[in-house]
Structures are given as C-alpha cells and as structure tokens.
Amino acid sequence: MISLAGRDILHSWGKFVFTGMGLGLLIGITLSMAGIYRGMVDDAKVLLDNSGADLWVVQKDTLGPYAEPSSIYDDIWRGIRGMPGVYQAANITYLTMQVSKEGGDVRVMVAGITPGGPGTPGWPPYLVAGRQITRSHYEAVADIASGLKLGERIRLRRHHYTVVGLTRRMVSSNGDPMVFIPLKDAQEEQFLKDNDAIRAQRRRTAENPAFNRPGVPGLLDAIIASQSTNPYVNAVLVRVKKGHDPEQVAEFIRRWKRLTVYTRSQMEEILVGKLIATAAKQIFMFLVILSLVSSAIVAFIIYTLTLGKIREIAVLKLIGTKNRTIIGLIMQQSIALGLIGFVVGKISATLLMAPIFPKYVLLEPLDSAIGFIAVVMICILSSIVAIRAALRVDPAEAIGG
Amino acid sequence: MSGKGIQIMGLRKRYGSGDTAVDALKKVDMRVAPGEVVGLIGPSGSGKTTLLKCLGAVIEPTAGKMILGDDVIYDDGWKVKDLRALRRDRIGFVFQAPYLIPFLDITDNVALLPMLAGIPNAEARNRARELFKALDVEHRAKAMPSQLSGGEQQRVAIARGLVNRPPVILADEPTAPLDSERALAVIRILNDMAKKFETAIIVVTHDEKIIPTFRRIYHIRDGVTYEEAGEGRDFE
Structure with missing residues (x-):
C-alpha cells in the first residue's frame, strides 16, 4: 500500500x-x-564549582553571599582555618556592577580574591589567555564573555585596573561574567566612599563634641581611622580536608563561630531553588x-x-x-x-x-x-x-x- | 436475464418520519445485464441522486431488494456487513467530475483501489496499465491528474471504476463537462468496457447528446422508474 x-x-x-x-x-x-x-x-552550578569551595561561611541567618547580602569580619577566616577538617579558608567579596569598556559598558560580578595562587578558594581555576593576578593591587582577570581584552584598562569605582588574564565560563548566577581583583581593592570598591563623602563624614565626626573632646587627644583620629577602614568581606570559602564530612565540618563552624555555613548541596538549593526560582x-x-x-x-x-x-x-x-x-x-x-x-x-x-x-x-x-x-x-x-x-x-x- | 449484473425490485427510500417524511424513491425497478449500458434520466428532484446513493451502498434504502451479481445485497435491510468493502470490490463509480486524487499520479490513482483491497502494489499497477492501454491513456501513465486534459481525466476515472472488475458501474453524469465529441467518446468507451469486462453500467445523465446512444433507458419521475427502449444510435 x-x-x-x-x-x-x-x-x-x-x-x-x-x-x-x-x-x-x-x-x-x-x-x-x-x-x-x-x-x-x-x-549557578558553575559559580559554585569554580569557587573551589566545599563550604560557604556567611553572616548569621542570611542566605549570602549570592542570594542575600552578607557581611562578616575579614579576620574570621583565621579562626575557621584552625578548625578540625578545614584544609583552606579564604575571604571573598562579590559586587555586581557596570563596567565601562571600549564600545560600551558591561555588567559584571567583581570578585575580590585573597592573595595566593590557583587552587586557593575563589580563584579562577584556569585561564584561556594571559596570567593570574600576581600583584597586590590594580590587576584583574576577566571572563572572556565580558568582552574585555588582555591589557585593557578598566575603571572600577575609584581605581583603574589592567586586565592581565582571561578565563572562561566564570559567571554569576545571573550569567554576568566575572572580573577577579585583589581582595583589598575589592573591599575598597565595595565599602569605601568617595572623597567628598569621606570629607563630609570627617567633618561631621569632628563637629561631634563626643568624638572631639579637648581632654582626649588622639580620639578623633582614632575614630576617623576606624571609619576609613573596611574590615568586611561577604563570605569565607572553605575547602575541607580529604576524608572529612563537609556537613560535620560545617556543624563545627556553626557551633563555635556562630555563623551560618552552607554545604555545596545547600548552596545549590539556594541558587537553583530560591535565586532563580x-x-x-x-x-x-x-x-x-x-x-x-x-x-x-x-x-x-x-x-x-x-x-x-x-x-x-x-x-x-x-x-x-x-x-x-x-x-x-x-x-x-x-x-x-x-x-x-x-x-x-x-x-x-x-x-x-x-x-x-x-x-x-x-x-x-x-x-x-x-x-x-x-x-x-x-x-x-x-x-x-x-x-x-x-x-x-x-x-x-x-x-x- | 442471467443472475449477473444488477437487479432492483421495489426499492423505496423515505427521508424523515411522520408529517415531515419525504418519499424520495417510491418504487424503483431496474435490471441491467452484464455488458449493458443503460441510461437513467429524470428531472431535478426526481430521485436520481438518491437512487444512485442507494445503489452505491452510501445510504440505506427503506425497503425493496437489490441483487448484485448472484448475491442479494439488500432485502429490506443490508445483507452485507462491510459496505465499504462492497463499494470497493463490487461497485465502480464514475463521477461528473473525475475527482482524481491530485497528489497521486494517474497509475496510482487507479491502482489505489486494488491496493486497498490488499492486492500487491505491482499487480495493482499492472491492472491500471492494462486499462490505460484499453482507454488509450497509456502514454500518460506517469502524469499527475493536473497534467491531463478533461477527456483524459475522465478516461482515468473510468479506469478507476473498472479496475476492481466490479459487476456494476454507477456513472453520475460522466459527460457533463465534456463537449459532444468527447462525450460520445466517453460513452463509446463505457460501452466497450461494459462488453469487455461484462459489467453492467448505469449512466445518470441529462446530456441530450448521449441519450440517443442508449438501447434502454430508465426514466425516473417522482421516485418511480419507467423503462423505455432507447434509440441505440450507432456511435459511428
């Protein structure tokens, strides 16, 4: 038929x-x-994979650092590093912002990474061109999707950075390409105010009789100094020693540091189940x-x-x-x-x-x-x-x- | 008359019931012998189409008897279970327009019927080609219907009606769209085919050109048939 x-x-x-x-x-x-x-x-999974972390230590009772703002002191990592089962601990900051470049601007997630090298939690695990950050300031590694080129100078808030390396598939959970800069720079970009605001803050502090008492020399300078420092990061990324249960290590940190700690599966649930739900x-x-x-x-x-x-x-x-x-x-x-x-x-x-x-x-x-x-x-x-x-x-x- | 061909006795068809009932066929008696071509003539609304639908097993008569070949197919009720198979295997249709399937070439248009009856494709196509030879359209065997003239299409339609060797062919105004010459040619072909394949052919027509060619004519008026001798004029 x-x-x-x-x-x-x-x-x-x-x-x-x-x-x-x-x-x-x-x-x-x-x-x-x-x-x-x-x-x-x-x-979302790539963001977690590329962070190289087994645990995310964040501000108590927050879903940080990706789904909610999280702010913790930048010296907490030392205490965490000494806890049983912890192999590596590194501070990290994340800041989503618009970056100007040749031919327009691009939305990126700026990650502040601690000094170290490839393998340190938070560092881009591989590059497709250039080199990793070797200087303490004003160098950047960018995801190739950002359109940035090697040697290109970009301005992030107060400072200029030179792109020294390019990586691939390093994106935020929103798909924005990531730009990695040194942690100290990132803390400044995230928390430091502009010069006018700093001057205004100093003037206000000086005009406050409680901070500028004639009988207490050095008090005003000490207060202004404390206002100008930025001792915060968004999270501490933790890598667990081989053979240790991440949930058990997380429980240690929760108990002794009174912080919120997420394992990889919990963080994935937050990103997939909540952030992009x-x-x-x-x-x-x-x-x-x-x-x-x-x-x-x-x-x-x-x-x-x-x-x-x-x-x-x-x-x-x-x-x-x-x-x-x-x-x-x-x-x-x-x-x-x-x-x-x-x-x-x-x-x-x-x-x-x-x-x-x-x-x-x-x-x-x-x-x-x-x-x-x-x-x-x-x-x-x-x-x-x-x-x-x-x-x-x-x-x-x-x-x- | 032998038991072949078709015989219709006291056929009636009523549409509706009660006060609104309409008797489309009141008393139809016909006999068409194998190899014979008869005309069925009547004015509009006389019941021609209803009769054709009853003979074609498309609608069910109300009463009467129909014998097709040696088999009683209707006797106050259908005596055949599978009416589609009856239409496919034992009744050929030729319509006013050829109504060929536009997406099949003419060989497959004709071969489709035997294929539907379960005959292998090659054999079905051979049957179609044999008919094309007899109907002088063999050279167009691969053509699509749209590539044929009106007369050629009608010959293909006749081939489709004949391909399953049915004992009866119902032709519904087969010459209506054709000029005199082609109309007579179609009637000549129907007569030739009727003789060649021992088929009884009933031609429903209004066409004055072809009425004189019938040797027997059935007139239908108000649902009743009357037989009369035709002129049987020679085609030559």
Whole structure:
C-alpha cells in the first residue's frame, strides 16, 4: 500500500516545508527557552564549582553571599582555618556592577580574591589567555564573555585596573561574567566612599563634641581611622580536608563561630531553588504558552489542509477506503509537519538562537529528546480535530445532488 | 436475464418520519445485464441522486431488494456487513467530475483501489496499465491528474471504476463537462468496457447528446422508474 500522506507531502512539499519552517522557529524558541533555564541552572552550578569551595561561611541567618547580602569580619577566616577538617579558608567579596569598556559598558560580578595562587578558594581555576593576578593591587582577570581584552584598562569605582588574564565560563548566577581583583581593592570598591563623602563624614565626626573632646587627644583620629577602614568581606570559602564530612565540618563552624555555613548541596538549593526560582517559573509558563500556541498552529494548519481535501476524502471513503487509512493520512501529515518543525527548530535553536542570545543557552540532548516526544504528541493531539472533520465527511458528497 | 449484473425490485427510500417524511424513491425497478449500458434520466428532484446513493451502498434504502451479481445485497435491510468493502470490490463509480486524487499520479490513482483491497502494489499497477492501454491513456501513465486534459481525466476515472472488475458501474453524469465529441467518446468507451469486462453500467445523465446512444433507458419521475427502449444510435 502506498503512503498517501507521503505522496501528498511530496506533491505540495513547498507548502509543507514553509509551514514546517514557521512552526520550526516557534519550536526553536521553545527549545531555546528550555535551554535558557538549563543555562541558568548551569551558571549557578558553575559559580559554585569554580569557587573551589566545599563550604560557604556567611553572616548569621542570611542566605549570602549570592542570594542575600552578607557581611562578616575579614579576620574570621583565621579562626575557621584552625578548625578540625578545614584544609583552606579564604575571604571573598562579590559586587555586581557596570563596567565601562571600549564600545560600551558591561555588567559584571567583581570578585575580590585573597592573595595566593590557583587552587586557593575563589580563584579562577584556569585561564584561556594571559596570567593570574600576581600583584597586590590594580590587576584583574576577566571572563572572556565580558568582552574585555588582555591589557585593557578598566575603571572600577575609584581605581583603574589592567586586565592581565582571561578565563572562561566564570559567571554569576545571573550569567554576568566575572572580573577577579585583589581582595583589598575589592573591599575598597565595595565599602569605601568617595572623597567628598569621606570629607563630609570627617567633618561631621569632628563637629561631634563626643568624638572631639579637648581632654582626649588622639580620639578623633582614632575614630576617623576606624571609619576609613573596611574590615568586611561577604563570605569565607572553605575547602575541607580529604576524608572529612563537609556537613560535620560545617556543624563545627556553626557551633563555635556562630555563623551560618552552607554545604555545596545547600548552596545549590539556594541558587537553583530560591535565586532563580521565579525566573524558572516564568520560563516554564513561557514553555506552556509556546506549547499551546504550537498546538493551536499545528491543529489549525492540519485542519485547513484537511478541509482542502474534503472532496478527495469523500471519494476515498466512497471507493471503500477504511477510516484508519484516512486517519493515517491526516496523522502522518501532522507528524511530518512536526518533524520538519522539530528539525528546523533544533537547527535554529542550536545555530541561530543560542549563539546570539545574551544569556548562556544550554541545549541538552535529553531536553531535545523530550521536546521531540512533546512535538510528536502535540501533533497527534492537534490532528484530532481534523480527523474528526474527515470522519464526518459523508461519502455521498462525492456523488452529485 | 442471467443472475449477473444488477437487479432492483421495489426499492423505496423515505427521508424523515411522520408529517415531515419525504418519499424520495417510491418504487424503483431496474435490471441491467452484464455488458449493458443503460441510461437513467429524470428531472431535478426526481430521485436520481438518491437512487444512485442507494445503489452505491452510501445510504440505506427503506425497503425493496437489490441483487448484485448472484448475491442479494439488500432485502429490506443490508445483507452485507462491510459496505465499504462492497463499494470497493463490487461497485465502480464514475463521477461528473473525475475527482482524481491530485497528489497521486494517474497509475496510482487507479491502482489505489486494488491496493486497498490488499492486492500487491505491482499487480495493482499492472491492472491500471492494462486499462490505460484499453482507454488509450497509456502514454500518460506517469502524469499527475493536473497534467491531463478533461477527456483524459475522465478516461482515468473510468479506469478507476473498472479496475476492481466490479459487476456494476454507477456513472453520475460522466459527460457533463465534456463537449459532444468527447462525450460520445466517453460513452463509446463505457460501452466497450461494459462488453469487455461484462459489467453492467448505469449512466445518470441529462446530456441530450448521449441519450440517443442508449438501447434502454430508465426514466425516473417522482421516485418511480419507467423503462423505455432507447434509440441505440450507432456511435459511428
């Protein structure tokens, strides 16, 4: 038996291909939406992976340092370093800001890292060009996605920095590329006020009789000095010694330092379950809406194609064609349309949309497989309306009168 | 008359019931022998189409008897379970317009019927080509319907009606869209095919050009058939 659907598609292939391409772009957007969600989750995981930490020590009762502000003293790491099971402990600051560069500006997450070397928690684990930070001040390593180039000078708040190294896939949970600078510089960028504000603060302090008592020499200078120092960081990243249970080490720190400590799985839950939860829901809603729109379009197209063949269907029924052959004709065309759409959608999502999308789009094979099954199911369901119309066709319509 | 061909006795068809009931067919009696082509003529609303639908097993008559070949197919109720198979295997249709499937070439348009009946594709296509030879469209065997002239399309439609060797062919105004020459050519082909394949052919027509060619004519008026001898004018 010949394939009626196949012959019809070959006969009017232009109509099918162009319709399939239109549907394909819609499927491409749907796959890209799923890819954006996967990309957000991957960004979050990459941020945790690249930090090189097993534990995050943050301000008590906060979800810091990524999901909530967290501020702890920068000497706490010493005490943590001495606790059982702790292999390394390093301060870290994070500050999201806009950075000017040639041809515009870029939103980046500035990370302040402690002196050390590759392997120190918080340091970029690898570079794709240049070198790591070797000086104590005014050097930066940037993610290549920021568009910054080696040797480029950038201004972060009060200071200028030279980009000495480039890394890859070092992004915040929002997908912003990261820029690494020395911790002391980062503390200044984060907490130090501008000169006018400092002068105003000093004047206010000097005018306060409580801080500027004639009988206490040095008090005013001491207070001003304390106001000008910035002894805070956002978190301490901890690497646990081999063979130690991170949760057990975390419990030690919680008990003795009265700070909040998160393990890797807890931090992942915060990032994926809380920080990007709303965005994930939005994307899910978009996926549902796009699926419904795709269903409606497929249903409409197949219904229209079927109505265009009513006379042929009546003739087929009159000459004894079984209902299942007619159902097969419509359903196979619907599935073929979906297959064309899926191929076009997959190609457009992979080659067109993902590279130009400002956020990281991660197209996973499993999502494509699920998408493929969903497209086939949608096409089958969408053809039901057309099949009902075809089965209602009276073979007598082929006979005049 | 032998047991072949088609016989219709006292066929009735009523639409609706009660006060709104309409008797579309009141008393239809017809006999068409194998190899015979008869005309069925009647004014609009006389019941021609209803009769054709009943004969084609598309709608169910209300009462009467129909014998197709040696088998009683209707006797105050269908005696055949699978009406689609009956239409596919034992009744051929030729319509006013050819109604060929536009996405199949003409060979597959004709071969589709035997394929639907389970005959292998190659054999079904051979049957189609044999008919094309007889109908002089063999050279267009690979053409799509849209590439044929109206007369060629109608010949392909006749081939489709004949391909499963049905004992009866119902032709619904098969010459309506054709000029005199082509209309007569179609009727000649139907007569030739009727003889060649021992098929009974009923031609519903209004076409004054072809009415004189029938040897027997059934008139239908207000749902009742009347038989009369036709002129049986020679095509030559």
